[in-house]
Amino acid sequence: MRINRPLAFLVVLLFTAIVVIGAFGTSWNTVSELPQSPADQSNIEGIGMLIFTQYVAPFEVLSIVLLASLIGAIYLAKGEGNR
């Protein structure tokens, strides 16, 4: 199976053009000015509050996923037998 580099470059260029045109052609209704006094709000504190109040179920599920992936990676990398 050969790799067609110009075709891949063309596809990636097309994808980039589509994404950039879509990003530049949209008027995002966000705030235009960020709050310039970051001393009164702590980012990490807010993220911690949000994780342990609103997103506590995804946090627990993610802990289970990480544990399962760790066990699976150890099982795969250890190989079959030959201890």
Next chain:
Amino acid sequence: MIPLIFYLGLAALLFSIGLYGVMTHKNGIRMIMCIELMLNSANLNLVAFSSYTDTLNGQVFAVFSIALAAAEAAVGFAILMAIYRMHDKINLNELKSLRW
């Protein structure tokens, strides 16, 4: 104060570089690295929009996404090690079977 569109353009560029790498490289480790590049461009978009809408939900989602990317990379490298142990090759285009 950087405009939002700069973040979006950088993320699009990162995603395109990762996509080109996935489509052109044959080495499995390089392919996993390019997949991580694409995931990180998506995280950059999440954090940029979270900052520009003055909320924190996007940053929390980016934290979850980074943790999932770590798990995925660990499992992917473990699978690559198993493949290398079985077939003595990492070139993903030469693996024509899922047989034992």
